[in-house]
Amino acid sequence: MMMINAGTGAFAESSEPALQPAVQTLAQKAFAQKTDAAVRQFFEKNLATLPNAQAQVQALTLLAEYEQHNGNYSNAADCYRQAAGFDTTDKKTALLLDAVRVLLCGGSMDSARSLLSEIAAALPVSDEDPYYRRAAVYDTWRLLAEDRADRAVPLITAYTKKKAFSEYHPALLFTLWWVNGDEDAKQRLLKEYPAGMEAAAVNGTVTVQPSTFWYLMPRSGLAQKPAAGSTASKTGTSSEAIKASPQSSAASKTEAASAQPSKPAAGSETQAKPSYYQLGFYKTKKYAEALATDLQKKHFTPIIKEEMRPSGTVYFAVLVKENAAGDMGLRLKDAGYEAFPIFP
Numbered sequence: 001m002m003m004i005n006a007g008t009g010a011f012a013e014s015s016e017p018a019l020q021p022a023v024q025t026l027a028q029k030a031f032a033q034k035t036d037a038a039v040r041q042f043f044e045k046n047l048a049t050l051p052n053a054q055a056q057v058q059a060l061t062l063l064a065e066y067e068q069h070n071g072n073y074s075n076a077a078d079c080y081r082q083a084a085g086f087d088t089t090d091k092k093t094a095l096l097l098d099a100v101r102v103l104l105c106g107g108s109m110d111s112a113r114s115l116l117s118e119i120a121a122a123l124p125v126s127d128e129d130p131y132y133r134r135a136a137v138y139d140t141w142r143l144l145a146e147d148r149a150d151r152a153v154p155l156i157t158a159y160t161k162k163k164a165f166s167e168y169h170p171a172l173l174f175t176l177w178w179v180n181g182d183e184d185a186k187q188r189l190l191k192e193y194p195a196g197m198e199a200a201a202v203n204g205t206v207t208v209q210p211s212t213f214w215y216l217m218p219r220s221g222l223a224q225k226p227a228a229g230s231t232a233s234k235t236g237t238s239s240e241a242i243k244a245s246p247q248s249s250a251a252s253k254t255e256a257a258s259a260q261p262s263k264p265a266a267g268s269e270t271q272a273k274p275s276y277y278q279l280g281f282y283k284t285k286k287y288a289e290a291l292a293t294d295l296q297k298k299h300f301t302p303i304i305k306e307e308m309r310p311s312g313t314v315y316f317a318v319l320v321k322e323n324a325a326g327d328m329g330l331r332l333k334d335a336g337y338e339a340f341p342i343f344p
Contacts, residue, residue, distance in 0.1 A: 022050050023058045030063075031290060034297065036070055039063075056086045057095070064098070069287060073106025081115075093119060093131045100138050104145065112142055127164040137168050141175070149179055160185070174198035273322060274341035276303075277329055280318040288316035295320065298335050 019027070026049075030042040043063045050056050064079035080099035084092045096119050103112040116139055123132045137159065143152035153176065159165040160172050170193045176185035186202050193199055200206045279295070279302075282288045292302040295318070305317045320339070322328045332339040 017054070017058075019058055019062075020051070020055045023055050023062070026050065026059055027062050031066070031293075036067075036072065039066060040075065053086045053088055057083045060086070061095070064102070066290075068102050068105070069290075071106075073102045074108060074111075076102040077106075077108070077111070077115075093123070097131065097134050097138065100135075104138065104141060107145070109142060109146055112138075116142065127162060133165055133168065137165070137172065140172075144175070144179060153179065160188075169193070170196045170198045174201060177202050273326055274329070276319040276321050276342045277332055277339035278317055278319050278342055279332070279337050279339050282316045282318075283314075285316050288318050291318045295337075300332070300335070 026043070026046050030039050030046075033039045033042050040063065043059060047056055047059060050059060060079045060083035064076045064083065067073070067076035067079060077099040080095050080102065084095035084099070087095055096115065100112050100115050100119070103109075103115065116135055119131070119135055120139075123129060123135060126132055136155075140152045140155045140159070143149075143155075156172050156175055160169055160176070165172070170189060173182075173185040173189040173193075176182040177189065189196075189202055190199050197206065280288060280291045282291075285304075288304050292304055295302040300320050303319045303321065305319055307315045307317060319342070320328060320332060323331075329339055329341060
């Protein structure tokens with residue numbers, strides 16, 4: 001899913017050590033398994049065979065990303081917490097915050113609150129600490145999800161005025177616009193971060209598709225309408241859609257991009273037969289390939305299409321062509337996939 005990230009470098013790849021050979025071998029064998037449960041069991045069974053703690057952290061992080069990709073947020077959070085237990089570096093806190101992030105994505109607010117409290121107890125209360133900033137931002141999103149906008153909005157507004165939180169400003173400004181149609185936040189977002197996905201969302205170039213996390217937010221009427229004169233307002237559909245999720249580009253190590261075209265409005269001219277169905281849109285090719293492999297196992301014929309954005313970043317779309325019977329969308333749905341039609 002496309003994740004609204006913080007900062008103009010929202011889609012920059014994080015800097016991570018290369019996977020150890022033993023982890024690469026384990027991952028290749030695990031991902032060759034036929035079911036999610038089998039993949040998970042293979043990782044768990046062979047984790048103890050890895051040569052060192054860093055390898056175990058890498059393996060658990062890969063499994064967490066896989067679980068998140070498949071919507072198993074609770075399992076992903078467990079993997080991140082287990083990885084944090086093995087980590088002997090200062091990245092332990094980052095792993096715990098990754099666990100908070102996926103708990104928020106999955107709507108597990110009680111667990112997210114408890115873990116945030118645990119993390120906060122070990123952090124300095126200082127805007128200069130990157131983990132404190134990340135935890136603070138996550139906590140405001142948690143408050144919003146728990147219908148505590150009265151507490152969250154003043155905090156978010158304050159963070160948008162602090163230079164220390166600048167990496168989070170696009171996501172926070174978008175949040176202010178999303179929850180109450182804050183016009184000042186919108187104008188600042190468009191002026192200071194015009195090339196970002198958040199700006200595209202507020203000006204109607206793209207549409208925010210619902211996800212578990214954002215469904216829990218209070219939403220203004222403005223946040224649900226395309227901007228006047230935009231492509232979305234003229235056609236009833238957007239050029240692309242994004243799913244928003246609470247993740248910071250500065251601290252996250254997981255996949256930060258997939259976008260899906262919005263569903264055509266009933267009665268619109270786009271009721272014509274779709275040409276393709278899109279099942280994923282990734283910045284990292286290996287995730288597109290993993291989805292394509294999964295589709296092949298279920299007797300579909302996927303296509304991976306590369307798309308270059310103006311920023312120079314290449315994305316990978318996973319597509320399945322409509323069939324002669326016109327029931328490919330139903331077949332994909334029956335197989336457990338969320339697919340979005342692409343019309344000619």
